[in-house]
Amino acid sequence: MSNSNKKLLDIDAALQMEREDIRHYYRRYINSGLVDMMSLMDFDKQFVKAQGEKVWDAEGREYLDFLGGYGALNLGHNPPVVQKAVEQVGERPNILQASLNPLAAAFAYNLAQVTPGDLEKVFFGNSGTEAVEGALKLARAANPGRSKILYCKNSFHGKSFGSLSVTGREKYRQPFLPLLPDCDAVEFGNLEDLEMKLSRNDVAAFIVEPIQGEGGVIVPPEGYLAEVRQLCDRYKAILIVDEIQTGFGRTGRLFACEHEEVVPDIMCLAKSLGGGVMPIGAYIARPHIWNRAYKGIDKYALHTSTFGGNSLAMAAGIVALQQIITEKLTEQAEEKGNYFLAILQQLQDEYDIIKEVRGKGLLIGMEFNQPATGVLNKLTGGKLNKLAVEYFGSLVASELLDKYQIITAYTLNNPNVIRLEPPLIVTQVSLDKATLAVEEILRDQGFKGVVFNSIRTAISNVSLHR
Numbered sequence: 001m002s003n004s005n006k007k008l009l010d011i012d013a014a015l016q017m018e019r020e021d022i023r024h025y026y027r028r029y030i031n032s033g034l035v036d037m038m039s040l041m042d043f044d045k046q047f048v049k050a051q052g053e054k055v056w057d058a059e060g061r062e063y064l065d066f067l068g069g070y071g072a073l074n075l076g077h078n079p080p081v082v083q084k085a086v087e088q089v090g091e092r093p094n095i096l097q098a099s100l101n102p103l104a105a106a107f108a109y110n111l112a113q114v115t116p117g118d119l120e121k122v123f124f125g126n127s128g129t130e131a132v133e134g135a136l137k138l139a140r141a142a143n144p145g146r147s148k149i150l151y152c153k154n155s156f157h158g159k160s161f162g163s164l165s166v167t168g169r170e171k172y173r174q175p176f177l178p179l180l181p182d183c184d185a186v187e188f189g190n191l192e193d194l195e196m197k198l199s200r201n202d203v204a205a206f207i208v209e210p211i212q213g214e215g216g217v218i219v220p221p222e223g224y225l226a227e228v229r230q231l232c233d234r235y236k237a238i239l240i241v242d243e244i245q246t247g248f249g250r251t252g253r254l255f256a257c258e259h260e261e262v263v264p265d266i267m268c269l270a271k272s273l274g275g276g277v278m279p280i281g282a283y284i285a286r287p288h289i290w291n292r293a294y295k296g297i298d299k300y301a302l303h304t305s306t307f308g309g310n311s312l313a314m315a316a317g318i319v320a321l322q323q324i325i326t327e328k329l330t331e332q333a334e335e336k337g338n339y340f341l342a343i344l345q346q347l348q349d350e351y352d353i354i355k356e357v358r359g360k361g362l363l364i365g366m367e368f369n370q371p372a373t374g375v376l377n378k379l380t381g382g383k384l385n386k387l388a389v390e391y392f393g394s395l396v397a398s399e400l401l402d403k404y405q406i407i408t409a410y411t412l413n414n415p416n417v418i419r420l421e422p423p424l425i426v427t428q429v430s431l432d433k434a435t436l437a438v439e440e441i442l443r444d445q446g447f448k449g450v451v452f453n454s455i456r457t458a459i460s461n462v463s464l465h466r
């Protein structure tokens with residue numbers, strides 16, 4: 001039988017799949033390890049509806065989404081205005097290389113208006129990692145004679161080759177070595193380390209997150225980014241600020257670098273840039289930097305992307321940005337974030353198992369102390385030791401999901417940190433609910449001083465669904 005005669009699944013068939021079927025297709029055709037991990041955490045439910053801060057599963061149960069698409073859902077799920085914007089594109093071409101797209105022109109203009117300082121030259125791609133790739137290439141081309149790129153330990157900038165080369169997590173890097181040459185890590189938050197490397201005068205660029213998101217929501221010392229700006233100026237290195245997770249109101253400023261009035265040379269954007277509806281990645285650069293690399297008819301096509309600046313994505317982006325501004329989501333993030341952080345820090349004062357609660361705006365991380373390995377071994381008979389050791393935060397997340405219908409997850413680089421990153425439209429009632437749920441988990445299951453019971457419960461929950 002020729003392949004074209006094989007029966008293919010249509011959308012109806014896909015949407016009617018049972019949980020087991022989805023697992024099967026994922027296992028065979030996508031990634032079996034992902035299925036194992038998701039099943040273990042009970043993260044493989046089928047959700048059939050999503051609106052704002054809530055999603056509903058196939059049984060009609062309502063959940064609060066405190067993942068917020070890892071920063072991609074600042075406006076919440078399925079914001080109607082953004083969905084309508086996409087429809088508004090109507091019969092216009094979505095991509096047509098033989099034309100200039102008015103929607104891309106308008107969106108680039110808008111971004112230049114709202115980003116700090118003289119940032120104004122925009123490149124549109126389709127994901128965060130693509131934004132970072134573009135930024136790295138621009139920095140190299142704009143700083144000829146210098147090849148070195150500095151990045152921070154514990155950082156996360158994406159998983160394509162260039163982005164991975166400046167991502168500070170060994171686990172993700174190791175299987176792909178050697179990565180890009182001339183990339184060097186410095187300690188996040190450590191200005192001396194940075195200056196030592198910059199002073200060799202061979203650094204083209206330094207890339208940094210204003211707050212390390214996947215690294216476990218790490219806030220650098222106050223004044224760090226402003227000093228970084230000065231050091232980069234002094235040693236003629238281009239400063240790339242990755243606002244992919246921190247941007248669009250998340251930390252209580254439209255962009256987190258505004259907390260310290262820093263104007264980067266290049267800023268990376270993605271996630272909520274497309275309103276959670278369309279995938280968009282972009283960088284925006286200061287004109288003198290961009291001109292050095294790409295100005296002129298012989299250089300204009302040095303960096304491109306087929307779907308970059310497509311009509312549907314641009315329409316979504318224009319309206320999403322408008323909505324963030326008119327609904328004052330940035331101000332909301334600041335106010336709600338201050339409240340949430342304060343009540344969670346009260347919990348920390350009461351429970352030893354909480355190592356730290358930290359963050360800015362509605363980018364909050366709750367780090368747990370790791371229970372002793374010997375204790376875990378005894379409890380689990382050694383069986384789940386590795387999982388519990390590496391993914392303790394995920395065990396707490398699974399309790400929040402199973403018992404309280406609150407969706408959270410651990411951060412990629414630090415599995416002992418639960419990320420609390422709800423849509424910026426989250427209600428205070430939901431913030432209270434999440435806090436009480438964490439409190440109840442810790443109290444009822446004896447986390448205070450004795451953490452073992454909760455681990456036992458989490459493990460038995462997990463095995464129930466395997």
Ligand SMILES: Cc1ncc(COP(=O)(O)O)c(C=O)c1O
Pocket residue numbers: 070127128129130132156157158159209213214242243244245246270271
């Ligand atoms: C700061 C930062 N940069 C880059 C990325 C990569 O974005 P994407 O997954 O869209 O490639 C992420 C994703 O979490 C991120 O948090």
